[in-house]
Amino acid sequence: MYNPDQILSNNSGSKVPPLEGFREAYILHLADTTLILSQRNSEWCGHGPVLEQDIAITNISLDLLGQSRNFYQYAAQLINDSNRVGGEVTEDKLAYLRKEREFKNLLLVEQQNGDWGQTILRQYLFSQYQYLLFEKLQQSSDEQLAAIAAKSLKETKYHVRWSSEWVIRLGDGTEESHSRMQQAITELWPYTGEMFEPADYEIAFGIDLLSIKNSWDEKVKNIFDEAMLPIPPLGGGGAVFMQSGGKEGRHTEQLGYIITELQYMQRTYPDSEW
Numbered sequence: 001m002y003n004p005d006q007i008l009s010n011n012s013g014s015k016v017p018p019l020e021g022f023r024e025a026y027i028l029h030l031a032d033t034t035l036i037l038s039q040r041n042s043e044w045c046g047h048g049p050v051l052e053q054d055i056a057i058t059n060i061s062l063d064l065l066g067q068s069r070n071f072y073q074y075a076a077q078l079i080n081d082s083n084r085v086g087g088e089v090t091e092d093k094l095a096y097l098r099k100e101r102e103f104k105n106l107l108l109v110e111q112q113n114g115d116w117g118q119t120i121l122r123q124y125l126f127s128q129y130q131y132l133l134f135e136k137l138q139q140s141s142d143e144q145l146a147a148i149a150a151k152s153l154k155e156t157k158y159h160v161r162w163s164s165e166w167v168i169r170l171g172d173g174t175e176e177s178h179s180r181m182q183q184a185i186t187e188l189w190p191y192t193g194e195m196f197e198p199a200d201y202e203i204a205f206g207i208d209l210l211s212i213k214n215s216w217d218e219k220v221k222n223i224f225d226e227a228m229l230p231i232p233p234l235g236g237g238g239a240v241f242m243q244s245g246g247k248e249g250r251h252t253e254q255l256g257y258i259i260t261e262l263q264y265m266q267r268t269y270p271d272s273e274w
Contacts, residue, residue: 028104040111042058043113044057063155074145106195112254114184120167123163124163128216
C-alpha cells in the first residue's frame with residue numbers, strides 16, 4: 001500500500017527528496033486537515049442547537065469535504081505522474097486506506113467537539129488561519145494549487161464570518177456562555193501553535209507562516225476583544241505550552257477513533273461503490 005512518508009526520504013533515510021515529494025506531502029497535509037475537520041463537524045448533523053445552525057454546520061462540513069477532495073485528487077495525480085509507487089493511487093485510497101500515523105492533519109481539527117461553544121471556537125481558529133493561508137496560496141506558482149485555493153476562498157470567508165459571529169455572541173452573552181467559551185479556549189489554544197510551526201515540506205514549498213501568524217494574531221485578538229474573551233499568555237509566567245506533531249503523523253488518541261469511523265465501510269467492504 002502507498003505510504004506517503006516514502007516520498008519524504010531517499011533510500012538512505014536522509015530527507016533529501018525532490019521538490020515534487022515535498023509538494024505531494026504538503027497537498028496531503030491540506031487534504032487531511034480539511035477531511036478530518038469535515039468528519040468532526042458532521043457529527044453535529046441532527047444535533048445542532050437549532051435547525052438553522054444544524055444546517056449551517058453541516059454545510060460547512062460539505063464545503064470542507066469538497067476542499068479535501070480537490071486536494072486528494074491533485075495529490076493522487078502528482079503521485080501517479082511521479083511513477084514512484086506501484087499501482088494507481090486514487091483520492092479514495094488516500095482517504096480510506098491510510099493509517100493514522102500516515103495522516104498529516106493539524107492536531108487542532110481532530111479535537112473533540114465538546115459543546116457548541118468549543119466546536120464554534122475550533123472552527124473559527126482554523127477558518128481564520130485557512131483564509132489567510134488560501135490568500136497566499138492563490139498566488140502560488142503551482143497553478144493547480146492556486147486554483148483550488150482561489151475556489152475555496154469564498155466559502156472559507158463565510159466560515160470565518162459565521163464562526164466569528166458565534167464566538168462574539170457566546171463570549172459576550174450570558175455568564176454561562178462566557179464561562180463555556182473560556183473553557184473552550186483552555187481546551188483548544190494549546191493546539192493553535194502548530195499551525196505556524198513549519199514542517200519540512202512547508203519550508204521546501206516556500207510557505208511563509210510567520211506573516212500568516214502575524215495577521216492571524218491580530219484578527220483573533222480583535223474578535224476576542226469584541227467577545228470579551230482573554231488571549232492566553234504567549235510568554236513568561238503562565239504561558240500555554242503548544243502541542244505539535246500532527247503534520248509529521250504524531251497525533252492524539254482522538255484521530256484513531258475518527259479514522260475508524262471514517263474508514264469502516266471501505267475497509268469492511270473493499271472497493272464498494274454507491
